[in-house]
Amino acid sequence: MTDKHKQTTALQPGSGQVSRLDAGIALTALEKCLLNEYQRGFPLCPEPYAEIAAQLGVAEIDVIQTLESLQRRGFISRVGPVFAPQRAGASTLAALAVPEDRLESVANLVSAYAEVNHNYQREHAWNLWFVVTAPDQQRVEQVLADIEAATGLAVLNLPLERAFYIDLGFPLWC
Secondary structure (H helix, E strand, O other): OOHHHHHHHHHOOOOOOOOEOOOOOEOOHHHHHHHHHOOOOOOOOOOHHHHHHHHHOOOHHHHHHHHHHHHHOOOOOOOOOOOOOOOOOEEEEEEEOOOHHHHHHHHHHHHOOOOEEEEEEOOOOOOEEEEEEEOOHHHHHHHHHHHHHHHOOOEEEEOOOOOOOOOOOOOOOO
């Protein structure tokens, strides 16, 4: 066992880690630990980053800078709570049918809205899907109208009719 492996194991509160993701992207032990172990159970306290740092035996600034780096590099879009739909404000699932040659630019435009949690491509005529969350239904509708006007594409609005719980947290590597 190398010193690097010992360090990786020491940082990880859960299952074992490998030095690279399957895609060949190198991540540090701290990056992997933050991505894997804090998908849920993020500390709810006045200083959550200090709490995580204490749990992992690293400095708080290292946790903060690592999360900022992961966000800047596109591994995460944000660090924050996920609320059950319609419990805090209003939300909807929406989709656009985007021509392939415009997909990246339209996705960037959609992502520029603070109310858009995430967007993703699907293999379907409606190929760009996103979630809009806002303080009220009026703002949700305004964001959808703005996106429609800015893109010239019809927005498919799919408001929640029946809730299902799907835990989207999963082990990223073993």
